[in-house]
Amino acid sequence: MTMVDPGNQTVAILGYGTAGVNAAIALRRAGFDGVIRVFSDTDILPYSPILTSYYAGGLKTYEECFPWSAEELAELSLEVVANSPVVELDPEAHVVRTAEGEFPYTKCVIATGATPVPVGFPPVEGDEAYKPIVLRTMENAERLKTAIEDPLCKRVLVSGASMVALKTLEACLYHGIECTLVGVNPHVLDMNALPEAAERFEKGLVEKGVTLRLGNRIASVKRIDDADGFQGRKLEVTFANGDVDTFDEISVSHGMKSNIEFVKEGSLEIDRALVVDDFMRTSNPDVYAAGDVAQGTELISGQKRIVGIWKNAALQGACAGRAIAAELAGEEPPADCALEGSIATNTIVVKGTLFISAGTMELSEGRWTEVRESDDMTVVYVFEDAGDGQRRLVGFNITCDHDDEGSVAFDTGAMLVMQIERGLRER
Numbered sequence: 001m002t003m004v005d006p007g008n009q010t011v012a013i014l015g016y017g018t019a020g021v022n023a024a025i026a027l028r029r030a031g032f033d034g035v036i037r038v039f040s041d042t043d044i045l046p047y048s049p050i051l052t053s054y055y056a057g058g059l060k061t062y063e064e065c066f067p068w069s070a071e072e073l074a075e076l077s078l079e080v081v082a083n084s085p086v087v088e089l090d091p092e093a094h095v096v097r098t099a100e101g102e103f104p105y106t107k108c109v110i111a112t113g114a115t116p117v118p119v120g121f122p123p124v125e126g127d128e129a130y131k132p133i134v135l136r137t138m139e140n141a142e143r144l145k146t147a148i149e150d151p152l153c154k155r156v157l158v159s160g161a162s163m164v165a166l167k168t169l170e171a172c173l174y175h176g177i178e179c180t181l182v183g184v185n186p187h188v189l190d191m192n193a194l195p196e197a198a199e200r201f202e203k204g205l206v207e208k209g210v211t212l213r214l215g216n217r218i219a220s221v222k223r224i225d226d227a228d229g230f231q232g233r234k235l236e237v238t239f240a241n242g243d244v245d246t247f248d249e250i251s252v253s254h255g256m257k258s259n260i261e262f263v264k265e266g267s268l269e270i271d272r273a274l275v276v277d278d279f280m281r282t283s284n285p286d287v288y289a290a291g292d293v294a295q296g297t298e299l300i301s302g303q304k305r306i307v308g309i310w311k312n313a314a315l316q317g318a319c320a321g322r323a324i325a326a327e328l329a330g331e332e333p334p335a336d337c338a339l340e341g342s343i344a345t346n347t348i349v350v351k352g353t354l355f356i357s358a359g360t361m362e363l364s365e366g367r368w369t370e371v372r373e374s375d376d377m378t379v380v381y382v383f384e385d386a387g388d389g390q391r392r393l394v395g396f397n398i399t400c401d402h403d404d405e406g407s408v409a410f411d412t413g414a415m416l417v418m419q420i421e422r423g424l425r426e427r
């Protein structure tokens, strides 16, 4: 089947998530009244991956995971091609291919997000079909929720120490599960935290009953019977240091990969993801990319990097939508819609222990840290030499023993983000 392109102005949006929806909103706001055809690999409304762990942990209802109502989305007059994962994007032919057929486009936005990759998780002896729990989609969240709500599930191993791993861990703690966290690095929070801030966070985890196995990894996993002889009920894990322990479930958060495997080989510039300019244009003038598939400018390094956070996806989607609307109206994309770049920001709370970070933790030459500790909070500042006898803040971590709204920790975090942004403007 080949779809007809009615007004010769069809924008294809691949992926119905934050970046995709924001691209559609921006297109309509900028006056584009042609066809917006959105390709989705599910038949549910766009959801927030951020909220999946809160849903699994029982802190949010299923309905609360959807930032836009059906009515709000209907106002955008989108043609949604549901349950239809894109299998090929052919930029030269201006065609999107799915199992349903070929769909021509005038301009296209790739906004297909990312998928967890349980890299390094070994095949389970006695249960080769076993897949560890991962977290991204509502389907993933359902599996986690079902697993940890099962009264027989008492002990969970969380492998990985990233933000996603810690959010999974928090969901387990809310169901009274005994948790062990294993991570290859000596500290939690991987690339986001410096040791002093991570250590305070780790203390908070231990106080909540979490067993930490840091600087370690899963070496092998075996399906075994439980103490009552219930066949294959448990997972026996041997760690790299030789320790052995048993669990009811294993969750793995070892990283994400951008969903771009459908891009026709050699047709677009790809590094770790799709390399984009300040208007989210890829190397093909009619193909844009936004969100976790895009490698735009990271402001502190000045390099093209994936900044995999919600706000960035939303801003990039909106930027792509506005730029496309202008181009389809025969104009240049407006200068004020250019995104000069972004910085990484993260906030996570695990049952009261708060961690906020922004900017870079890369301690390259000319950078140093300063640590301030109080009774309830550790702040680590990353400064760099501004070259004029001044120093510039380029990153920070805050770990606080509580997460009270409007507390000093949140105020300090907001103030330090502004300080980083001011420094970048002056650079």
Ligand SMILES: Cc1cc2nc3c(=O)[nH]c(=O)nc-3n(C[C@H](O)[C@H](O)[C@H](O)COP(=O)(O)OP(=O)(O)OC[C@H]3O[C@@H](n4cnc5c(N)ncnc54)[C@H](O)[C@@H]3O)c2cc1C
Pocket (backbone or CB within 6 Å): 014, 015, 016, 017, 018, 019, 020, 039, 040, 041, 042, 047, 048, 049, 050, 051, 052, 053, 084, 085, 086, 087, 111, 112, 113, 114, 135, 136, 137, 164, 167, 259, 262, 290, 291, 292, 293, 307, 308, 309, 310, 311, 313, 346, 347
């Ligand atoms: C557990 C978790 C917690 C997080 N917490 C935070 C947080 O606290 N703060 C923060 O800022 N960010 C957080 N993030 C990151 C944030 O959710 C993402 O950066 C953001 O959702 C990216 O938006 P996106 O539109 O690029 O991708 P998505 O929101 O993933 O949307 C992409 C959509 O495209 C679909 N798709 C994929 N392949 C295809 C295909 N071939 N065809 C059609 N459709 C396809 C996907 O299924 C998905 O629906 C978290 C992420 C996770 C997983």
